[in-house]
Amino acid sequence: MGELRGTHVPVLLERCLELLAPALGRNARTVYVDATLGLAGHAEAVLQAHPNTVLIGLDRDTEALAHARVRLARFADRIHLEHAVYDELPEVLDRLGYPAIDGILFDLGVSSLQLDAPDRGFAYAQDAPLDMRMDQTRGVTAEEVVNTYGHPELARVLRVYGEEKFAGRIASAIIRERERARITSSARLAELVRESIPAPARRTGGHPAKRTFQALRIEVNRELAALETALPAALDKLTVGGRMVVLSYHSLEDRLTKQALADRVRSKGPIDLPVELPGSGPTFRLLSRGAELAGEAEVAANPRAASVRLRAAERLDPEAARQGRTDRERYRRRVKAMHQPGTGSPGSARDPRSAPGDGSGTDEEGEGT
Numbered sequence: 001m002g003e004l005r006g007t008h009v010p011v012l013l014e015r016c017l018e019l020l021a022p023a024l025g026r027n028a029r030t031v032y033v034d035a036t037l038g039l040a041g042h043a044e045a046v047l048q049a050h051p052n053t054v055l056i057g058l059d060r061d062t063e064a065l066a067h068a069r070v071r072l073a074r075f076a077d078r079i080h081l082e083h084a085v086y087d088e089l090p091e092v093l094d095r096l097g098y099p100a101i102d103g104i105l106f107d108l109g110v111s112s113l114q115l116d117a118p119d120r121g122f123a124y125a126q127d128a129p130l131d132m133r134m135d136q137t138r139g140v141t142a143e144e145v146v147n148t149y150g151h152p153e154l155a156r157v158l159r160v161y162g163e164e165k166f167a168g169r170i171a172s173a174i175i176r177e178r179e180r181a182r183i184t185s186s187a188r189l190a191e192l193v194r195e196s197i198p199a200p201a202r203r204t205g206g207h208p209a210k211r212t213f214q215a216l217r218i219e220v221n222r223e224l225a226a227l228e229t230a231l232p233a234a235l236d237k238l239t240v241g242g243r244m245v246v247l248s249y250h251s252l253e254d255r256l257t258k259q260a261l262a263d264r265v266r267s268k269g270p271i272d273l274p275v276e277l278p279g280s281g282p283t284f285r286l287l288s289r290g291a292e293l294a295g296e297a298e299v300a301a302n303p304r305a306a307s308v309r310l311r312a313a314e315r316l317d318p319e320a321a322r323q324g325r326t327d328r329e330r331y332r333r334r335v336k337a338m339h340q341p342g343t344g345s346p347g348s349a350r351d352p353r354s355a356p357g358d359g360s361g362t363d364e365e366g367e368g369t
């Protein structure tokens with residue numbers, strides 16, 4: 001393991017701690033998963049705040065794990081650091097003997113360690129072999145992607161994962177260039193992208209190669225497919241009162257997170273039934289109001305925070321969720337009765353603003369703490 005290159009400032013750290021605290025601080029021993037351990041900034045703060053919490057830290061990058069192990073050495077008796085892709089979480093938990101967990105954090109994307117590494121090919125600003133694998137022990141490299149994908153596939157990757165307007169032109173330039181000579185370096189690729197983009201567009205939206213490099217990184221690491229599998233699997237492992245926090249940096253990551261949570265916070269029972277049928281109620285409640293952003297001060301201090309979107313949710317007690325619906329239904333009927341002449345007096349209905357169960361049990365907008 002080399003010297004640590006640069007530092008990685010954990011994003012929305014205080015908010016993550018605040019959201020996780022009720023789930024991790026409640027029992028003698030709680031189990032917390034950091035699905036994207038990285039340099040363990042978030043993990044260290046959680047371990048410090050919760051002396052009875054056991055950490056299971058996953059990362060697909062062996063270099064990140066080695067640095068995390070040094071950083072967390074003083075917590076050695078209550079940490080398990082695992083080389084794994086986060087969609088392997090159920091197998092990791094089985095192997096370690098933890099049937100359920102109390103909290104989990106996903107801090108998606110790359111770490112500064114990876115971005116700043118001159119030899120890993122993530123950065124368009126540094127010349128390096130076109131690798132971009134977070135796990136350098138397996139998988140295809142960015143060099144294989146740019147030298148073997150056909151035009152439609154390359155253009156799709158750049159357009160969808162990079163939201164690149166000039167995806168078709170860049171894909172054509174890549175294919176022309178590789179017929180001349182194999183593209184092997186990040187500097188050559190960055191130059192090709194710059195040349196493919198019309199001059200006026202080069203002057204806006206940051207470095208012209210930024211979106212192409214992001215797209216290739218997502219493709220090489222199959223990031224979205226892994227996330228799509230990992231989120232429901234992680235939700236399934238949470239105990240009642242257990243909490244999940246997700247920090248996304250790409251609109252597609254945030255969309256997958258939103259969908260995974262939406263599926264759990266809605267009742268699946270018939271909308272007009274006054275009671276929740278067994279097994280049809282919401283299993284989670286949102287803790288965030290929409291997607292939360294970082295504040296101006298944090299973005300000024302840490303540019304990585306500029307694109308973050310935080311979403312969080314808590315597993316509900318099924319009985320409480322059912323009761324919440326019954327209370328809401330009683331309240332709805334009382335309000336309806338108030339508006340029907342001859343049924344009750346205005347004073348007999350409670351103030352709607354303090355109605356029991358109103359919004360707290362299954363509030364799809366979140367608690368907005």
Ligand SMILES: C[S@@+](CC[C@H](N)C(=O)[O-])C[C@H]1O[C@@H](n2cnc3c(N)ncnc32)[C@H](O)[C@@H]1O
Pocket residue numbers: 008009010011035036037038039040041042043058059060061064084085086087107108109110111112134223226227
């Ligand atoms: C943004 S960094 C995490 C930083 C960390 N929260 C901290 O405070 O230092 C993301 C980390 O997640 C890892 N990672 C990304 N996708 C992964 C996946 N599918 N499975 C496991 N680890 C992944 C990356 O290798 C990287 O080290």
